Amino acid sequence: xxxxxxxxxxxxxxxxxxxxxxxxxxxxxxxxxxxxxxxxxxxxxxxxxxxxxxxxxxxxxxxxxxxxxxxxxxxxxxxxxxxxxxxxxxxxxxxxxxxxxxxxxxxxxxxxxxxxxxxxxxxxxxxxxxxxxxxxxxxxxxxxxxxxxxxxxxxxxxxxxxxxxxxxxxxxxxxxxxxxxxxxxxxxxxxxxxxxxxxxxxxxxxxxxxxxxxxxxxxxxxxxxxxxxxxxxxxxxxxxxxxxxxxxxxxxxxxxxxxxxxxxxxxxxxxxxxxxxxxxxxxxxxxxxxxxxxxxxxxxxxxxxxxxxxxxxxxxxxxxxxxxxxxxxxxxxxxxxxxxxxxxxxxxxxxxxxxxxxxxxxxxxxxxxxxxxxxxxxxxxxxxxxxxxxxxxxxxxxxxxxxxxxxxxxxxxxxxxxxxxxxxxxxxxxxxx
Amino acid sequence: xxxxxxxxxxxxxxxxxxxxxxxxxxxxxxxxxxxxxxxxxxxxxxxxxxxxxxxxxxxxxxxxxxxxxxxxxxxxxxxxxxxxxxxxxxxxxxxxxxxxxxxxxxxxxxxxxxxxxxxxxxxxxxxxxxxxxxxxxxxxxxxxxxxxxxxxxxxxxxxxxxxxxxxxxxxxxxxxxxxxxxxxxxxxxxxxxxxxxxxxxxxxxxxxxxxxxxxxxxxxxxxxxxxxxxxxx
Numbered sequence: 084x085x086x087x088x089x090x091x092x093x094x095x096x097x098x099x100x101x102x103x104x105x106x107x108x109x110x111x112x113x114x115x116x117x118x119x120x121x122x123x124x125x126x127x128x129x130x131x132x133x134x135x136x137x138x139x140x141x142x143x144x145x146x147x148x149x150x151x152x153x154x155x156x157x158x159x160x161x162x163x164x165x166x167x168x169x170x171x172x173x174x175x176x177x178x179x180x181x182x183x184x185x186x187x188x189x190x191x192x193x194x195x196x197x198x199x200x201x202x203x204x205x206x207x208x209x210x211x212x213x214x215x216x217x218x219x220x221x222x223x224x225x226x227x228x229x230x231x232x233x234x235x236x237x238x239x240x241x242x243x244x245x246x247x248x249x250x251x252x253x254x255x256x257x258x259x260x261x262x263x264x265x266x267x268x269x270x271x272x273x274x275x276x277x278x279x280x281x282x283x284x285x286x287x288x289x290x291x292x293x294x295x296x297x298x299x300x301x302x303x304x305x306x307x308x309x310x311x312x313x314x315x316x317x318x319x320x321x322x323x324x325x326x327x328x329x330x331x332x333x334x335x336x337x338x339x340x341x342x343x344x345x346x347x348x349x350x351x352x353x354x355x356x357x358x359x360x361x362x363x364x365x366x367x368x369x370x371x372x373x374x375x376x377x378x379x380x381x382x383x384x385x386x387x388x389x390x391x392x393x394x395x396x397x398x399x400x401x402x403x404x405x406x407x408x409x410x411x412x413x414x415x416x417x418x419x420x421x422x423x424x425x426x427x428x429x430x431x432x433x434x435x436x437x438x439x440x441x442x443x444x445x446x447x448x449x450x451x452x453x454x455x456x457x458x459x460x461x462x463x464x465x466x467x468x469x470x471x472x473x474x475x476x477x478x479x480x481x482x483x484x485x486x487x488x489x490x491x492x493x494x495x496x497x498x499x500x501x502x503x504x505x506x507x508x509x510x511x512x513x514x515x516x
Numbered sequence: 517x518x519x520x521x522x523x524x525x526x527x528x529x530x531x532x533x534x535x536x537x538x539x540x541x542x543x544x545x546x547x548x549x550x551x552x553x554x555x556x557x558x559x560x561x562x563x564x565x566x567x568x569x570x571x572x573x574x575x576x577x578x579x580x581x582x583x584x585x586x587x588x589x590x591x592x593x594x595x596x597x598x599x600x601x602x603x604x605x606x607x608x609x610x611x612x613x614x615x616x617x618x619x620x621x622x623x624x625x626x627x628x629x630x631x632x633x634x635x636x637x638x639x640x641x642x643x644x645x646x647x648x649x650x651x652x653x654x655x656x657x658x659x660x661x662x663x664x665x666x667x668x669x670x671x672x673x674x675x676x677x678x679x680x681x682x683x684x685x686x687x688x689x690x691x692x693x694x695x696x697x698x699x700x701x702x703x704x705x706x707x708x709x710x711x712x713x714x715x716x717x718x719x720x721x722x723x724x725x726x727x728x729x730x731x732x733x734x735x736x737x738x739x740x741x742x743x744x745x746x747x748x749x
Contacts, residue, residue: 090651106533113532114525121521389522418658425662425717427669438550438596442543443603447536 098445101407104400105448111393112455115288119462122291144174144246144304145225149215153233154186156349161194163236165201169243176202178233179219182209187233212300213316213323220315228305230324235301235348236265244344245304256309256336257298257328259286260344261467267350270478271357274486275350277471277479280463281456283342287466290340294386296394298331298338300324302346309336319374322367329375332386342466358490365494368394373498398491405488411445453480547600548610554593555617561589562624590625591668593618594678606649606680616685622677623687629675640675641726643667644695646703648681654701656714663717670717671730 146164150157157178164176176198178191188206195202207218216230227246231237237260245258261283264276289295298305303324313334319326328338351357372379372391380387460476597611597618604611626642633639645664647657664676679688681701697703697710704711706724721727 106529109532110525110529113528114521117521117524117528421659422662422665425659426665438547439599440543442540444537444540447540448533451532451536 097407101404101445102448104404104407105452107393107396107400108404109448109452109455111397112452112459114389115285116455116458116462118288118291119284141170141173142226142246142250143224144169144227144229144242145219145223146174146176146229146231146242147216147219147223148176148178148231148233149181149212149219150178150183150187150191150233151181151209151212151215152183152185152187154183154190156234157187157190158194159236160231160233161191161202163239164231165198166239167237167242168239169246171201174201174229174242175224177219177222178202178204179215180204180206181212181215182207211318211321213318216316216323220310223307226307228307228310230298230300230303230305231346232301232348235262235346237302237344237346241302241344241346242304244341248339248341248344249304249306252337252339254335254337255339256306256313256331256334258304258339258341258344259290259295259298260302260340260346261286261342261463261469262299262301262346262348263467263469264350265347267472267475269352270474271354272350272352273472273475274478274482275357276469277460277475278483279348279350280467280469280471281459281479282463283467284459284463287340287342287462289390290338292385292390293337294332294384294390295338295340296328296332296386296391297325298328301348302344306336309334312336320367320370321363322371325364325367326371326374329371329378332383333375333378345467345469354486357486358493361487361490362493362497365398365490366497369398369494369498398495401484402488402491402495405484408449409485456480544600544604547596547603548614551593551596551600551614554589554596555614555621558589558593558621559617562621562628565628566624590622593621601649612683615680615683619679619683619685619688622679623691626677640673641706643674643676643724644697644703644705645676645678646681646692646697646701646705647678648701650682653682657702660702660704660714663715663720666717667720667727670734671727673730674727 148157148160148164153160161176161178165171167174178195180188180191188204191202191204195204203222205218205222207215220228227249229242229245241260245260248258249255262279263283264272264279267273267276286295300323305327309331313327313330313336316323317326331338351360372395378387379391457476457480460471460479464471597615600614601608601611606612626644629639629642643664645660647661648654649657661678664678667674668676679691681692681697681699681703691697695705695710697705700712702712702714704715704720707726709724711720711723715723721731
């Protein structure tokens with residue numbers, strides 16, 4: 084009797100926690116949708132026109148491209164940098180080869196020889212992305228510093244959009260673009276293309292709440308004065324883009340989001356490199372939040388009160404919800420297998436009758452969560468003016484919840500138990516973003 | 517820092533959750549009313565059959581058997597009731613109430629079947645199956661239920677009556693007393709023989725001579741096992 088009540092009690096608690104996790108996920112999604120509709124001019128579509136910039140007063144921009152073994156993509160990235168509509172005389176490109184062992188440096192040198200006034204190449208021993216960025220900063224002459232990953236290609240007007248936004252907001256320390264996936268081929272890449280559009284919507288909402296906590300490595304623009312004020316890049320658990328954003332927030336700089344500026348980035352094609360990348364991101368996020376725990380305060384507005392805590396609670400909630408759903412799914416599959424084993428297959432088992440539609444509280448709440456995810460996706464699609472294949476959306480809606488916990492759990496394990504850092508070099512030697 | 521979006525989001529999310537719970541509640545209510553309707557129809561069918569039986573002298577055995585619409589409906593009711601048990605829980609008072617009615621109807625059908633069998637020597641062979649839904653009380657009951665589903669499909673001449681051993685229903689207690697049913701569960705009773713514990717399909721055929729004879733009959737007619745609506749415990 085006691086065992087029965089204990090089991091029932093545990094089941095009730097597990098169910099209540101799963102409902103709580105779903106409530107939190109839906110709540111945060113709804114909140115960000117409200118912010119987008121309420122504060123983003125009623126859901127306007129970003130203009131595709133390049134903003135007017137007065138040529139006589141155009142600030143000089145240095146584009147830093149840190150690269151480690153990027154021979155496959157560096158040429159395309161340099162072409163995209165050179166194709167910027169921002170006047171050629173008003174920006175320079177600095178490639179920092181971080182001790183690549185492939186043809187990255189040679190390719191970059193060839194471009195530098197063809198465009199000596201616009202491209203410079205720095206070669207240094209391998210030391211990590213933050214050292215490459217700092218080496219580039221030391222050579223940069225710009226009033227603005229753009230950091231560009233060697234596997235990402237901004238659209239021609241991206242730089243102009245970011246500079247225009249920064250020029251109108253003197254308190255802004257940085258501006259972030261909308262990131263979209265470049266030429267997805269595999270199922271995982273299609274999935275990520277949908278995920279990136281959801282991130283476009285979320286990043287926009289964070290910016291409207293003045294709560295962006297990452298200045299993405301693929302492409303971001305910084306005010307030189309802000310970087311000088313907060314200091315050089317740090318290793319920051321191999322997530323220097325996240326740490327820099329937190330440091331800017333701590334020092335009172337605004338971080339803008341400009342969805343009109345689009346950058347196309349390469350994403351991992353298979354599970355292994357994707358896991359490695361995401362474990363690094365999640366691990367870096369958790370460690371940096373610990374390092375910057377003073378930001379979890381009302382002094383930092385929405386960032387400290389909701390956005391950062393939401394990420395932590397969301398991580399725990401997502402892991403729990405995954406565990407709960409996975410155990411239920413596993414149980415159902417086992418039961419189904421046992422049933423087929425003992426009773427044999429019969430179409431009678433799967434007969435079509437509305438009575439047997441598995442509509443219960445959990446499926447109802449799951450459908451609600453999916454509806455909110457679709458609304459966020461549509462917002463991201465509108466903001467980024469991008470399209471995603473139906474495969475991308477479907478795989479995101481139905482597979483992402485089973486894949487993301489893999490890297491979340493691994494990152495959490497590393498933070499809490501193993502305490503082993505991630506490696507940017509190792510990740511990039513195996514696969515590119 | 518404005519709290520407006522936080523409050524609005526909370527209200528909207530709460531409304532969405534309430535709507536999800538509400539739709540689910542209405543859906544369950546609809547399903548339960550379907551079960552209730554089935555039970556009412558079944559009660560009427562049984563009453564009709566009983567009346568026919570009382571008028572036995574005027575009705576031939578063949579007519580009595582041909583007019584029996586209960587089997588399929590009782591089987592469907594059992595399947596749907598088992599589904600609702602999974603959805604709402606075995607302890608849900610609405611489920612327990614429907615299950616009591618279902619059990620009563622099953623017992624009445626069993627009695628009627630035995631009376632027809634006695635007088636006319638026709639009709640299906642009853643197999644009584646006692647199970648328990650209490651956690652830990654009967655770990656083999658689920659497997660046994662699946663085996664009986666296969667058995668019902670293979671031998672339509674066998675009618676399986678499933679009873680929840682722990683259901684608080686006086687008629688069921690009486691049936692258990694008459695049949696001398698006792699744990700451990702699952703318990704299978706057929707033609708005066710009682711089996712305890714899990715038994716596979718082949719094992720059941722070996723244990724019950726009637727099933728063995730039926731299998732031989734099917735084999736000699738060289739027809740595959742006929743199929744019928746699966747019967748759940």
